[in-house]
């Protein structure tokens with residue numbers, strides 16, 4: 179598998195406000211040779227949380243240890259990770275909300291006092307010993323901040339919420355990634371791919387990976403350094419993936435058609451809609467729904483999801499389905 183990893187804030191496209199703020203903290207920590215503040219990244223999978231953690235470590239020339247909430251499922255496992263850290267290390271915990279409560283609680287003193295309180299023995303005979311930890315930075319990432327205990331959330335000095343990307347930003351990412359993977363793609367074609375990327379760089383990169391395979395398969399001149407994506411090959415690729423002029427994929431269309439046919443345009447709850455459209459509720463909520471809402475095709479109401487006027491218009495244009503009375 180081929181990867182794309184921006185190494186500096188300058189190479190990271192989008193999330194301008196976050197980048198500006200991080201850049202200030204990185205400079206000041208560098209100047210004072212200090213410990214980077216504990217940082218919390220909130221946002222859907224694939225928006226760049228791990229990438230930003232890597233960039234912070236890279237720019238500060240600090241070691242980064244990457245782990246995740248589901249791996250740290252026992253207090254002993256977490257204690258081992260923490261005691262193995264060295265001064266200045268950055269510990270990145272992805273899906274931090276999935277750590278069990280006792281593990282989250284251990285992080286309180288680890289973050290605040292750089293200490294680990296270990297209880298030895300049980301009941302009245304039990305006593306607590308305090309182990310000092312090296313000064314480190316914790317970077318936590320989650321899509322569900324509410325599932326983190328409030329005292330844990332409060333101990334992060336910096337909290338950033340990553341937004342879904344604009345199509346123009348994804349277009350620039352696509353052009354850049356393509357180039358580093360040996361593909362030359364015109365901006366307007368990249369924009370079409372961006373529209374199908376749901377505002378998420380990981381989705382955009384997946385599409386570029388597939389496009390690259392497709393172009394390699396259809397190209398006669400394999401020895402060129404940079405393979406140009408012709409309009410014809412690109413159109414064939416979109417056809418193969420069944421991405422339409424609106425940038426909608428078969429999954430998007432399934433969501434809209436299910437909402438129309440099975441739930442009369444809504445309102446319907448997320449789980450019922452996702453499962454009927456054969457999509458996991460998790461993926462529906464983090465990938466498909468936000469994009470369909472941004473495009474104005476569905477809307478969120480108190481009683482559930484509904485098709486909008488524009489949603490009906492799309493179904494009429496695409497499948498000749500009548501408007502709801």
Ligand code: ADP
Nearest residue numbers: 182183190191223224225226227228229379380
């Ligand atoms: P997360 O940790 O939020 O799930 P990642 O940091 O793993 O997301 O990003 C997913 C992929 O998208 C990675 O390959 C990463 O290099 C790429 N990526 C994410 N954000 C950007 C960006 N702003 N510019 C370029 N590539 C990005």
